[in-house]
Amino acid sequence: MNKTSTTRRTVITAALVTLSLAALGVFVALEMRDKPPVVESSGIADPRLFRADSHVIQDAPEGSPVLVEFLDFECEACGALYPAIEQLRQDFDGQIEFVVRYFPLPGHVNSRNAAHAAEAAARQGAFEPMYRMLFETQTSWGESQDDQSAVFRGFAEDLGLDLAQYDRDVTSEDVAARVESDFQDALSLGLTGTPSLFLDGEILQPRTLDDFTDALESAAANG
Numbered sequence: 001m002n003k004t005s006t007t008r009r010t011v012i013t014a015a016l017v018t019l020s021l022a023a024l025g026v027f028v029a030l031e032m033r034d035k036p037p038v039v040e041s042s043g044i045a046d047p048r049l050f051r052a053d054s055h056v057i058q059d060a061p062e063g064s065p066v067l068v069e070f071l072d073f074e075c076e077a078c079g080a081l082y083p084a085i086e087q088l089r090q091d092f093d094g095q096i097e098f099v100v101r102y103f104p105l106p107g108h109v110n111s112r113n114a115a116h117a118a119e120a121a122a123r124q125g126a127f128e129p130m131y132r133m134l135f136e137t138q139t140s141w142g143e144s145q146d147d148q149s150a151v152f153r154g155f156a157e158d159l160g161l162d163l164a165q166y167d168r169d170v171t172s173e174d175v176a177a178r179v180e181s182d183f184q185d186a187l188s189l190g191l192t193g194t195p196s197l198f199l200d201g202e203i204l205q206p207r208t209l210d211d212f213t214d215a216l217e218s219a220a221a222n223g
Contacts, residue, residue, distance in 0.1 A: 048185040049198055050099055053178065055127050058089045058098040065096050065219035067204075070103040070186045070196040073114035073134040074142045078195045082135040084209055088216060095220040100131065102182035103194050110141065110148045115179045117152035120170035121161060129159050 049068050060066075069085070071078045089098055102119070104111035114134050121130035133155045141148045149170075156166045169175050186196070197204040199219055206212035 046201060048188050049101075049201060051181075051185075054182075055100045055122065055131075056097060057100055057128050057131065058093065058096070060094055060097040065200050065216070065222075066099060067096055067216070068099045068101060068198040070101045070182070070191055070194060072103055072105045072108060072111045072194040073118065073131075073138065074108035074111040075105065075194045076138075076142065079135050079138040079142070081195050084212065088213065091213070092216050092220060096216055101185065102179045103186040103191060103196065104179065104183060105194060108143075109145055112179065113147065113149050113152060115182075116170050116175050117149075117155065119175045119178050120166050120172075121156060121159065123169045123175070124161050124165060126159055126161055130155060133159065 050066060054068075085098070088096075102115040104115045118127060118130045118134060121127055134152075137155070141151050153163070153166065153170075157163060189196075197206075199215055204212075204215055206215060
């Protein structure tokens with residue numbers, strides 16, 4: 001085996017180890033966090049899970065299984081889960097519908113600001129680009145005790161949004177009410193942590209990435 005092949009294999013192995021550790025970390029976080037009894041939902045038709053204005057980041061044919069994630073953009077576990085969600089979206093493209101709901105936790109200084117930024121971007125048809133930007137840069141702004149609104153505005157500029165409209169929307173009562181509506185739905189379901197996942201209206205608490213994949217495969221097969 002030549003030196004180039006050896007180096008490439010080493011790099012790939014290191015990347016796989018890193019990915020495995022990241023996946024392990026997020027699923028340990030999912031398992032270890034407090035999980036009080038969740039109010040039983042009435043299935044995906046329950047408006048507390050999926051409303052007409054909920055953000056669908058990946059569509060699927062009518063009648064397909066629906067995965068709903070209540071998330072906090074500043075939550076480290078949500079950030080760690082994000083790459084897995086992106087991979088699962090590819091793996092189940094056209095089979096599973098993926099829906100995002102806001103649940104900005106009070107313990108995170110900028111979680112609600114981040115949600116407002118995402119919702120302001122949504123008003124310009126750019127929810128998903130902002131969703132990606134917030135998670136992919138989380139390590140640079142997350143856990144800060146300072147207001148990161150200017151950073152989020154910079155993301156809006158990088159995404160080519162109309163900044164005058166963004167400035168109006170991000171501080172508007174409509175955007176605040178939209179985020180608060182998701183927050184209240186989460187509370188009514190008994191949620192206290194993020195990420196909180198529902199698959200076809202049932203709480204999903206995978207312990208491993210394989211558990212997550214198996215649940216989606218089963219839902220897709222029976223959908």
